[in-house]
Amino acid sequence: MIKVGTIGCGHWGPNHIRVFAQLPGSESLMCADLDEKRLNQIKDLYPNIETTKDYNDILNNPDVDAVCVSAPTNHHYEMTRQSLNAGKHVICEKPLSLSVKECEDLKALAREKNLVLMVGHVFVFNPGIIWLKKYIDSGELGRIHYAYATRTNLGPFRYDVNALWDLAPHDISIFNYLFDSKPMNVSARGQICLDHSLEDLAFATLEYPDKIMANIHVSWLDPKKVRQITIVGDKKMVVWDDLDNIGPIKLYDKHVEKTSSFYSTYGEFQLLSKEGSITIPKIGFGEPLKAQAQYFLDCIAQSQGPDVADAQKGADVVATLHAIQESMDQKGSHVNVA
Numbered sequence: 001m002i003k004v005g006t007i008g009c010g011h012w013g014p015n016h017i018r019v020f021a022q023l024p025g026s027e028s029l030m031c032a033d034l035d036e037k038r039l040n041q042i043k044d045l046y047p048n049i050e051t052t053k054d055y056n057d058i059l060n061n062p063d064v065d066a067v068c069v070s071a072p073t074n075h076h077y078e079m080t081r082q083s084l085n086a087g088k089h090v091i092c093e094k095p096l097s098l099s100v101k102e103c104e105d106l107k108a109l110a111r112e113k114n115l116v117l118m119v120g121h122v123f124v125f126n127p128g129i130i131w132l133k134k135y136i137d138s139g140e141l142g143r144i145h146y147a148y149a150t151r152t153n154l155g156p157f158r159y160d161v162n163a164l165w166d167l168a169p170h171d172i173s174i175f176n177y178l179f180d181s182k183p184m185n186v187s188a189r190g191q192i193c194l195d196h197s198l199e200d201l202a203f204a205t206l207e208y209p210d211k212i213m214a215n216i217h218v219s220w221l222d223p224k225k226v227r228q229i230t231i232v233g234d235k236k237m238v239v240w241d242d243l244d245n246i247g248p249i250k251l252y253d254k255h256v257e258k259t260s261s262f263y264s265t266y267g268e269f270q271l272l273s274k275e276g277s278i279t280i281p282k283i284g285f286g287e288p289l290k291a292q293a294q295y296f297l298d299c300i301a302q303s304q305g306p307d308v309a310d311a312q313k314g315a316d317v318v319a320t321l322h323a324i325q326e327s328m329d330q331k332g333s334h335v336n337v338a
């Protein structure tokens with residue numbers, strides 16, 4: 001039984017507390033928040049949980065095996081570093097920190113202490129995304145030409161990071177997972193639309209190896225909640241829509257072929273679109289956050305690194321966010337990903 005302490009009980013932390021309370025291999029032993037009201041709400045739901053306003057109480061409790069960091073992003077590095085130094089395994093929400101150097105320090109610290117350090121790239125545990133990964137790897141989509149992701153809604157707004165740092169870690173982690181690499185370079189534009197100092201909107205174009213172009217549109221200021229990815233291969237095309245009740249994946253048997261039959265005398269060719277059926281494959285259900293938590297527990301039990309969402313994957317996402325931010329600051333210039 002792994003005993004977990006969660007730091008941060010705002011909008012998202014209670015979901016971590018719930019899954020660690022529900023899974024048979026873990027217990028939500030403690031939680032911390034600066035806000036007494038949030039702690040009382042958690043106590044109403046989980047009368048046995050120990051609550052505290054000082055997260056050091058979690059770090060100093062020898063019964064706590066693992067810490068879940070679900071506080072605002074600007075606290076991730078320090079809370080994760082202190083938790084590892086206290087001998088706790090850590091799952092930290094995305095993005096792992098605000099700098100690549102800090103991610104690398106955390107990776108080295110976890111290795112030195114022989115502890116599991118995982119980042120909450122929850123979409124790599126999403127059944128639709130896992131299906132996509134297998135489908136791409138099977139070769140049935142063909143060579144990927146390009147992909148684009150849309151992640152929009154009206155709010156929720158944040159005051160510690162902009163919409164890019166809030167939302168794009170999900171899409172970057174998904175693309176890095178699907179394409180087995182990180183982008184080589186980016187160019188991006190962002191905009192501050194509302195009356196605060198943070199960009200509410202970003203359009204970023206990422207170039208991956210093998211000439212894969214990927215675009216990410218994130219926004220806090222949009223009429224529609226959208227969670228979608230389209231991938232265009234040279235054999236088939238696919239759309240993932242996380243909010244589609246019928247099924248998250250639509251597979252389009254569409255591609256384009258070259259023919260020279262009518263133009264052979266001129267050495268020219270014509271492009272012909274080939275259109276087959278649209279299928280909705282059956283994808284198993286399962287809560288991604290619960291699958292993520294189970295994977296974290298398995299890694300602890302087996303003393304294995306969380307390969308699919310380790311600190312290096314976290315650093316790759318943070319390096320990409322920095323490149324996008326730099327490009328946005330320079331109004332769209334081409335920036336290499338470090």
Ligand SMILES: NC(=O)c1ccc[n+]([C@@H]2O[C@H](COP(=O)([O-])OP(=O)(O)OC[C@H]3O[C@@H](n4cnc5c(N)ncnc54)[C@H](O)[C@@H]3O)[C@@H](O)[C@H]2O)c1
Pocket residue numbers: 007008009010011012013032033034035038053055070071072073075093094095120122166
């Ligand atoms: N994976 C996902 O889909 C997903 C979704 C939402 C949020 N998140 C991530 O989860 C994290 C938290 O997001 P949120 O929406 O819950 O934010 P939030 O602002 O609603 O909650 C953060 C909580 O942390 C508490 N806090 C701040 N400083 C603290 C401290 N020193 N000690 C203890 N508690 C402290 C605040 O009082 C607040 O209740 C962020 O990193 C965010 O990126 C992930």
